[in-house]
Amino acid sequence: MTDQCHMTIHEAAGHLKSGAATSRQLCERVLARIAAVEARVNALSHLDKDTVLAAADTADRRRAAGQELSPYDGIPLAIKDNMAVHGQPCACGSRVLAGFTSPYNATAVQKLLDRGFIPCGRTNMDEFAMGSSTETSAFKTTANPWDLTRVPGGSSGGSAAAVAAGEAIAALGSDTGGSIRQPASFCGVVGLKPTYGRVSRYGLVAYASSLDQIGPLTKDVRDAAILLETLSGHDPMDSTSLNQPVEDYAAQLDTASARGLRIGMPREFFDVTGLAPEVRQAIEDAAATYQGMGAELVPVDLPHTKYAVATYYIIATAEASSNLARFDGIRYGARDQEAGDLLSTYRKTREKGFGLEVKRRIILGTYVLSSGYYDAYYNRAQKVRTLIREDYTNAFTSCDVILAPASPFPAFKVGEITDPLTMYLADIYTISVNLAGICGISIPCALTRGGLPVGMQLLGPAFGESAILKAARVFEQQSPLAGKMAEL
């Protein structure tokens, strides 16, 4: 029998249903696993065991009375530290939010609670989701469970590592430019970025509002489908949440087939300098696997790909410079009490509260919006964004899903990349998906010779989650990684 901490949501649900496990046992096992490995992995930034166990007992009582909220009632999940959970801190990997307690639940969190999921641990992240490695977290750098000297990816690195290390059954992350999919690929787990507007952003601390989206990091595709269905739906508290029907994504997986599936292969994605040969090989092998199962490979063009990183770093930092203005030590969080006057209080609070990468992006974003530069940068980037969206619209006329790397290379060493621009350029495969607002999933597809997971992305059109989940499920059944996990 699988160790309970390595179970998927649907396996755990089976155990809870059959009586093979109680929620208390499940949560205790996960907490024990955290106790055993967290010192090495550093996936969590906050954990309140008592609350978890109290919630587990409540769930067990409900189930005993035949009143379980859903098949998942009593299953613990880790939550990225940028989503509001009532009564818990929400530090976003930053010193500036020290002492802050959220007085409300994010809509996504509320939807989990409504089904009986138990928030169990807040996961470490790059500060305000600005980073690709968790190295910008003010608290600690999370280690990659497959190789503790390497990063787990980011910004949802804590979530990905927690899932890979068995510190969580599954986790929530957020994805602004690849922050779910890239860490999922580094840690050998499944990560889904839903279509923009599919999942409410209410309660997700904004990095770049027009790009942010909450999504699941899970051990398999079925769990991603279960969580997507749980999280999705229109929210009157989020004006950008779209009113589209929610599908039973998990049930759809049972009939998934590659036969006749048209898989787009963007030429531009394979021209990228810095694409590691092992990653290229893994994607080509995956394409061949699909072909072997009856799928058709279709070359497609995404001609504005080379502008995606530049477009993203203008739009995202501009929005961030404004979104992060509220962290000033006035109403909540850490105020520099020695500063004296008001202006110094702002300046010192923000100097001490923010890390280097956050400051860098705030400065960049402030600059591109500053007087005289708006048209040259922000307005132009928004127009190029239109072209990038149109690229995908055109591509999806000739294919059902697009196959792509998740990152040009597997997990890198902690401290290996220091130049910010080099770090940004590595987002090339994930970023355009956020700019276009479409959906994407990253699933493990190979191990490098050095034993590191390689992820591949399947991209779908807006509200095409069903298509990418099915395509992912088909591959998962054939995956060379089946049953392999990080050894700690």
Place this chain on the structure above:
Amino acid sequence: MSKESTDQGLDVRYIADLARIDLSDEEIAQFQKEIADIIGYVKLLQEVDVAGIDPTAHAFPVVNVLREDIPRPSLPREAVLANAPATIGDDSIRVPAILPDEEEGA
């Protein structure tokens, strides 16, 4: 403060002032270079022909997302003040003196 003419027209000190962040001289020097590099890179967009292209402000063009004028519960004041770094009595949030010449209005 004035915008000094530097590479990319970037004056980190002026921008940091707008963003209300104190930076050390070393940080200013570091950012001046790094951000100028990034700006140099994003100028790549200038080669794109964007004539006649509408800007994308939202991923999907939806309009009139409105709420009815119906009150919802507010937060308990204790919770609001508990999060505040400094308070006055049990009803207000305390901040360093706001000087008249900083007054804004709306």
Place this chain on the structure above:
Amino acid sequence: MKYEAVIGLEVHVQVRTRTKVFCGCSNGAGDEPNTNVCPVCLGYPGSLPVMNAEAIRKTIIAGMTCGCAIARYSKWDRKNYYYPDMPKNYQISQYDLPICEGGEIPIEGKGFSGKPLTPRNIKLTRIHLEEDVAKSTHLGKYSGIDYNRAGTPLMEIVSEPDMHTADEAYAYLTALKQAMQFAGISDCDMEKGQLRCDVNISVRPAGETKLGTKIELKNLNSFRAIHRSIDYEIDRQIDACEAGEPLYQETRRWDDDAGMTTVMRSKENAHDYRYFPDPDLMPVTVTDDQLDTIRADLPECPWSRRDRFVEQFGITPYDADVLTADKALADYFEAAAQGVKNAKTVANWIQTELLAVLGKEGKPITESPVSAGHLADLVALIEADTISGKIAKQVFAEMLISDKSPKEIVKEKGMEQVTDTGAIEGMVAAVIANNPKPVADYQAGNAKAIQSLVGQVMKASRGKANPQMVVQLLKAALD
């Protein structure tokens, strides 16, 4: 050299809605501090704004009232600057696509100085909707903040630089305030901060078309302060021009006690607001049909109502002006005027009696001890000859202290006019019998002598005899 001042006003008016503009908190700025607040209006991490439909509808009504073009498409932008009363350190506002553009407000009557104005229309640039900021209280070394007001829907109404005197600015503000009150958008109580005004002002040699150096005036807390500050600033700027001193584009603060302006912020410290479209909010569109629906229910604006009062009720333009100065007063007059034959009588009673009493007690018309219905009843009693005008004043005095209708009062106190011929004839006979001298005088040809006899009869009737009948019957008995 002669100089001309050019004045433009930027007026902020709070919109009366049940909830705030982007969250469901009650729109109650004056409640217990920090009780009408939530994650959204406190700018808590993760919170998002959602637009209040009623705030948009009211802004459209304001625009229609002022003859603005209503935008079929408008959007939300962020105005970025740091200030403790602004929870997110950006204000959600409208930059390049406001809900209302253009429009004009007619001014007439007198300015603050009492001088008559040449009636004309003051042009508007735009009206946009934004969120109000919190209220701060300055306590020496520190300040206290109450976020109840943060997120109150706020309209910014910007005029063209279209006024030339303090009187015009005063008349414009008065008309604007009336218009907002009439449209049910705001009470515009300046003391409560429901209406706030900044002034842009410059001077130039008469005949010059280029604008002079623009100076912005802030901290204007009353209409009087606005008037005084403009007069002061025009003089200061003209003096500077005449002395050949340069003027700088700057923001100046009005000191009401000292009666002067001082520099608050020079242009070098001007803000760089970094406006950009708010990604959290979707644009607003309206169709012609929706606008037609709103227009069909549009409340009458004060200047239309003024004209209608003259036409419909036959009152003088001056009376109409006084009666439409305040929406509640206009409503009161109109309600009272409905029940009488001659509305002019109602207009007179309101102006000479009712407003005098209210003025003495410092009460608004909404707290009038005499309802419009009762005032109408009173005038109707006069018109029906049930009571005389003189008795009516006694009845009115009684109405001020009781809730009884004038009819009840008249009945209870037996104040009806005596119109019974027999009763008056009896009194007439008695008066003739007891006053031989005036009777003789009258019969000798002194027509005036009858007055003293009339007075005697009225006295005998305790004022209730119908005076016309008394005269008639006296003449009949004596001639």
